[in-house]
Amino acid sequence: MKSNDLSKTGSSHIRCDSLAIFVWFDKSNTSNAKGYYDSDDAQNFYNKIWAGEDELFHVGRYDLLTSEEKNVFPIEQQIRRAEELHELELMNKIRHYCLPSSETNFGLRVVDLGCGYGSLLRRLYKEGMIWKGTGVDISLKMCKEARKRNQIVAASNTIEILEQSYLQISVGNESVDVVISMDSLLHVGPERQRAVIKEVYRMLRPGGWMIFSDIMQNDNADSNEMQPIYDRLNLSNMGTISNYKSALEENGFANFTTDLHSDNISKHYGHVLDITQKKGHEIGLSDTYIKKAEVGLKVWKENSPGNIVWGIIAAQKTNKI
Numbered sequence: 001m002k003s004n005d006l007s008k009t010g011s012s013h014i015r016c017d018s019l020a021i022f023v024w025f026d027k028s029n030t031s032n033a034k035g036y037y038d039s040d041d042a043q044n045f046y047n048k049i050w051a052g053e054d055e056l057f058h059v060g061r062y063d064l065l066t067s068e069e070k071n072v073f074p075i076e077q078q079i080r081r082a083e084e085l086h087e088l089e090l091m092n093k094i095r096h097y098c099l100p101s102s103e104t105n106f107g108l109r110v111v112d113l114g115c116g117y118g119s120l121l122r123r124l125y126k127e128g129m130i131w132k133g134t135g136v137d138i139s140l141k142m143c144k145e146a147r148k149r150n151q152i153v154a155a156s157n158t159i160e161i162l163e164q165s166y167l168q169i170s171v172g173n174e175s176v177d178v179v180i181s182m183d184s185l186l187h188v189g190p191e192r193q194r195a196v197i198k199e200v201y202r203m204l205r206p207g208g209w210m211i212f213s214d215i216m217q218n219d220n221a222d223s224n225e226m227q228p229i230y231d232r233l234n235l236s237n238m239g240t241i242s243n244y245k246s247a248l249e250e251n252g253f254a255n256f257t258t259d260l261h262s263d264n265i266s267k268h269y270g271h272v273l274d275i276t277q278k279k280g281h282e283i284g285l286s287d288t289y290i291k292k293a294e295v296g297l298k299v300w301k302e303n304s305p306g307n308i309v310w311g312i313i314a315a316q317k318t319n320k321i
């Protein structure tokens with residue numbers, strides 16, 4: 001029988017309170033993401049251009065759109081549908097790895113790292129796949145919005161939202177069946193991603209899974225073409241598949257798999273750029289924000305091919321270190 005313990009355990013909570021200050025206000029990276037995602041312009045952009053009512057804001061699977069969807073849907077609808085398709089892929093993997101049909105189950109204990117508006121947790125909840133969900137996000141505004149949206153679908157008793165860094169989470173040891181994440185870990189760079197893996201290892205029960213999508217760089221990425229992307233992220237480097245693989249294996253994970261669909265990155269940022277140019281002023285984004293967003297989105301669109309890798313990684317905690 002699984003214990004229903006996703007509560008703030010004494011030791012980890014105290015650890016979190018003291019260390020969170022260091023983590024959140026360390027200028028080298030996490031505070032950059034927090035400040036950015038908490039700004040009014042960014043909220044407006046994600047709410048009205050990228051995420052919309054569907055609450056999604058990650059890269060989409062344009063390669064899975066039907067030819068009818070490609071020909072008939074306006075760009076905005078294609079973005080939403082492609083993002084939805086990515087979420088469905090993640091959901092199917094979670095079901096496949098964590099809910100084998102042979103076992104009776106009562107749903108999963110799930111933690112989502114950098115949950116944003118919490119769309120994936122709510123999707124799993126609506127599918128009856130969650131026993132206890134915890135969304136973790138460093139942005140106050142993301143957390144507020146996620147809580148509001150959970151309330152609307154009566155999910156607040158099942159899904160809690162913690163305004164914390166995923167480098168230090170107040171969730172008990174070995175109290176989680178699966179840790180998920182969508183396009184969020186890129187924000188902390190390769191060294192801190194290794195620290196996140198340790199934190200995931202601590203929270204997962206033996207046999208539990210980490211299943212996540214992320215935007216990474218190729219091992220042989222062109223550093224000149226990558227520099228403007230690093231500048232956007234305020235990082236000196238980005239994570240790689242090999243960095244995740246070694247961090248996972250060194251921390252007692254096995255059954256490592258990847259499912260990569262990197263071509264979608266350039267398409268995605270190109271589409272978001274189109275919509276920003278068409279609608280930015282209409283939805284009240286400032287001139288400064290639009291100009292910055294245009295430069296950033298163009299860099300992602302043009303410099304991703306050959307340099308950026310995107311897809312889903314899965315690995316299982318086996319305890320054999």
Ligand SMILES: C[S@@+](CC[C@H](N)C(=O)[O-])C[C@H]1O[C@@H](n2cnc3c(N)ncnc32)[C@H](O)[C@@H]1O
Nearest residue numbers: 033057058114115116137138139165166182184
């Ligand atoms: C691109 S958004 C993805 C949101 C969500 N996973 C989704 O796909 O809709 C990245 C999210 O990661 C969060 N984030 C960035 N750094 C973080 C950190 N150190 N700890 C927790 N959340 C973080 C941001 O606040 C933002 O909500």
